[in-house]
Amino acid sequence: MTAEMSQVWAGVRDRLRASGLRWTPQRQLILDVLEATDGHITGAELVERCRARDRDTTPSTVYRTLDVLEGLGYIRHSHSAAGRAEFHVLPEVEHGHLECRSCGGVWELDADDAAKLIDPIQATFGFTADVGHLTISGRCASCAASPSGEET
Amino acid sequence: MTAEMSQVWAGVRDRLRASGLRWTPQRQLILDVLEATDGHITGAELVERCRARDRDTTPSTVYRTLDVLEGLGYIRHSHSAAGRAEFHVLPEVEHGHLECRSCGGVWELDADDAAKLIDPIQATFGFTADVGHLTISGRCASCAASPSGEET
DNA sequence: CCTGTTATCGCAACACGTTGCAGGAGCACC
DNA sequence: GGTGCTCCTGCAACGTGTTGCGATAACAGG
16 A cells, blocks of 8 residues: 555565565565564464455464564564564554553563563573563553452 | 472362362372472373373363463463463462574573563553563574574 | 262363474575 | 575464353252
């Protein structure tokens, strides 16, 4: 649709071919759907939206394409508090996620905030945390303030 | 078997009954198996070990019992880097986990280390992280030092 | 020990991914 | 526009959990 957004993905086809990989209608569809997201989507949602446009979409093709795109750096995935795969489109900066177990809200941790997290781990354990794959579960300020756990 | 360890679980039966819940052979078996672990076990492993002792064990019973035990505070669960459920038995202190994506090793983050992580988040976002549910993926010191990613 | 209540069990079906395989399609080269 | 290599697709089966439902069994009370 919007020419600007499409250009973001314009390089994908050539990058695939340059790697000896192929540009297929299925991959085009998946990219179209990813392009139309707000930057976050679960695997199941993505499959569902592709099927809405093409009934013949199969999950294995979608998930395998996601693997390829992640290998090229176009997307990243992490796991929600419930353990489900969540894909992050075009992560301009590596960022982690905070997920509230009461209201289900999600906040992004930018690079600066993330550094505050991973630096102590690096210093203590020599362990380099993979921020892009990180989802921290807990309770947000609003939910913590309300006694029952109901919020939003 | 060992009397000391069994005593750790001795209260479970009474706690269940006090809550209007029931003590069944299936739950006893699951507790026996949990007791024999080193404190960490995945859902699939637990089902498998129960089936090794009783072929009639069904997954739904195991997972539902795990929910009950978690509600009583006897176990906690988090998700591995691959998104699989991992159960932590009798967490005397809340602790998080570091998981190396190269060698698969897991390290525990004790309460002090965890505090270094969650305090900045609390201060910045008012978000109370759930340390017991946290697994951070990344690369350990040994694997980071080896160029290829092979280690251990 | 009997009885009634109801938590729990086992089954079957579903949800979310992953993997092996054989045939079809993309692409580079001529 | 052919040709051939091989990546990719779609299918089917599997792995890991989760959920609805009818039947069973635990347990409190008489």
